Amino acid sequence: xxxxxxxxxxxxxxxxxxxxxxxxxxxxxxxxxxxxxxxxxxxxxxxxxxxxxxxxxxxxxxxxxxxxxxxxxxxxxxxxxxxxxxxxxxxxxxxxxxxxxxxxxxxxxxxxxxxxxxxxxxxxxxxxxxxxxxxxxxxxxxxxxxxxxxxxxxxxxxxxxxxxxxxxxxxxxxxxxxxxxxxxxxxxxxxxxxxxxxxxxxxxxxxxxxxxxxxxxxxxxxxxxxxxxxxxxxxxxxxxxxxxxxxxxxxxxxxxxxxxxxxxxxxxxxxxxxxxxxxxxxxxxxxxxxxxxxxxxxxxxxxxxxxxxxxxxxxxxxxxxxxxxxxxxxxxxxxxxxxxxxxxxxxxxxxxxxxxxxxxxxxxxxxxxxxxxxxxxxxxxxxxxxxxxxxxxxxxxxxxxxxxxxxxxxxxxxxxxxxxxxxxxxxxxxxxxxxxxxxxxxxxxxxxxxxxxxx
Amino acid sequence: xxxxxxxxxxxxxxxxxxxxxxxxxxxxxxxxxxxxxxxxxxxxxxxxxxxxxxxxxxxxxxxxxxxxxxxxxxxxxxxxxxxxxxx
Numbered sequence: 001x002x003x004x005x006x007x008x009x010x011x012x013x014x015x016x017x018x019x020x021x022x023x024x025x026x027x028x029x030x031x032x033x034x035x036x037x038x039x040x041x042x043x044x045x046x047x048x049x050x051x052x053x054x055x056x057x058x059x060x061x062x063x064x065x066x067x068x069x070x071x072x073x074x075x076x077x078x079x080x081x082x083x084x085x086x087x088x089x090x091x092x093x094x095x096x097x098x099x100x101x102x103x104x105x106x107x108x109x110x111x112x113x114x115x116x117x118x119x120x121x122x123x124x125x126x127x128x129x130x131x132x133x134x135x136x137x138x139x140x141x142x143x144x145x146x147x148x149x150x151x152x153x154x155x156x157x158x159x160x161x162x163x164x165x166x167x168x169x170x171x172x173x174x175x176x177x178x179x180x181x182x183x184x185x186x187x188x189x190x191x192x193x194x195x196x197x198x199x200x201x202x203x204x205x206x207x208x209x210x211x212x213x214x215x216x217x218x219x220x221x222x223x224x225x226x227x228x229x230x231x232x233x234x235x236x237x238x239x240x241x242x243x244x245x246x247x248x249x250x251x252x253x254x255x256x257x258x259x260x261x262x263x264x265x266x267x268x269x270x271x272x273x274x275x276x277x278x279x280x281x282x283x284x285x286x287x288x289x290x291x292x293x294x295x296x297x298x299x300x301x302x303x304x305x306x307x308x309x310x311x312x313x314x315x316x317x318x319x320x321x322x323x324x325x326x327x328x329x330x331x332x333x334x335x336x337x338x339x340x341x342x343x344x345x346x347x348x349x350x351x352x353x354x355x356x357x358x359x360x361x362x363x364x365x366x367x368x369x370x371x372x373x374x375x376x377x378x379x380x381x382x383x384x385x386x387x388x389x390x391x392x393x394x395x396x397x398x399x400x401x402x403x404x405x406x407x408x409x410x411x412x413x414x415x416x417x418x419x420x421x422x423x424x425x426x427x428x429x430x431x432x433x434x435x436x437x438x439x440x441x442x443x444x445x446x447x448x449x450x451x452x453x454x455x
Numbered sequence: 456x457x458x459x460x461x462x463x464x465x466x467x468x469x470x471x472x473x474x475x476x477x478x479x480x481x482x483x484x485x486x487x488x489x490x491x492x493x494x495x496x497x498x499x500x501x502x503x504x505x506x507x508x509x510x511x512x513x514x515x516x517x518x519x520x521x522x523x524x525x526x527x528x529x530x531x532x533x534x535x536x537x538x539x540x541x542x
Binding site: 384 | 471474475476496497499500501503504505513515516
């Protein structure tokens, strides 16, 4: 691969940085692959930095000819989304990156111009007085809606690109894009890849075999994932394909990573450094842990950590974060509990299932379910009940093939028996369904919502 | 109709007992839920979710005002028969 000098990228103002990096890489190594679309499928298509730079330039020309109030990106293709975002940044046009479930919110941006995969910028409405710009160009994203309905939030380009690591060792790597490119986690991945001349590998779907093939064929080095998606990949992908994948780093985020998953990941990807990142929508990244164990060292509580962060807990175990001495403590909504020398995550406060007044953390139930031989994936959720308020309900995915001598009925019975043994009576799932695949949110997390309708 | 409802109620109760590691040899309309079958409020809540799945109604969710007493298997059969007639 041609070496590319990216030393000037960080000197550019944040809004212009992406477009600058794309043009700089295209100038030095136009054939370098920027994005692999539909990776892991026969439709796989590689887009080079030269082509990406042309797309950025075309959008920039259209934007500067008739500057719109703002641009709503409605691209399905990640390369189109990246091109529009980069062009908007450099042209000082605010840009909204919205996932499908946030489309209802565009009413708030009604004077903005929509740009889709065609990259055509329709004639601007209203126009934008560039001189009177008081607010810097920014990015509008929607919160994921895991805790409450999605809402639009405005971010500066500085905050969007703050976490990107530009050092030499991060340059020219293959990045798996398992996240939705319009979500905060996804934006972090593509921005990081583009700023470092990386190859963004976008699998054709979240099907485990497709993802495994993408990892192997496009030599993914960095695998950012939620624990739910990684668990599915490890449990269900073709082992031959998996053995050909050689990620150097696995970065887990979005949900708590449990001990068994960290163990399994280490076995399946022995060469990978596995890190889990704790971040929230409000605070961004708070800390990362790379020692291969779940949670974080209990000694971190109540002490100033490098970077000035201070962690503490409320009486009920909710994690409180103070980013620096002069900022207020923020209640995270995540509950931790002390297990030996660690603080482990028990779940989100809002996920708690209340059964006849007793609290149940679905994550704890899922850990027990997944510990049963023959169960590969599980989710627990609250089923509304007129009698007890809620009941614990759960879905499990069976291993394929099942362990010798096991049947779906025997695994289901063993699962309930294990729950009776390890959980309080009100924590034992009262509804237990065997499903092909557990319900996940568009952010790739395990859904905590009841099924819509009955089966 | 009431044959189907009583079958569904009996099947739901048997599933609840089975899932919780107990076995019921028979479930009769005259049996008392707590005394004869040993069902507690969690068991009843589970029975209602299972019946919503098999019969498609949950008379307790929409019920306004006082809930009718549910003491015997026959009370459940009557409540679900009525709910199905109304739906």
